[in-house]
Amino acid sequence: MQQDSIEAGATPVPMGESGIGTSGFVEALAYFMGTQAFTLPCNQLADRPGRP
Numbered sequence: 001m002q003q004d005s006i007e008a009g010a011t012p013v014p015m016g017e018s019g020i021g022t023s024g025f026v027e028a029l030a031y032f033m034g035t036q037a038f039t040l041p042c043n044q045l046a047d048r049p050g051r052p
Helices: 003-007 022-033 042-047
Strands: none
Touching: none
16 A cells, blocks of 8 residues: 555555454554554454344
């Protein structure tokens, strides 16, 4: 991901298998840029009660 793309308003969405470091990458990038970020563990959404 390029920093200028993020600064231009693009929203990065890194996806991949569990445990490959996507959350850590996002957190490090946010720290580097002096901002905040949140992660949404989508692989856990399927485990919620009431979901098919």
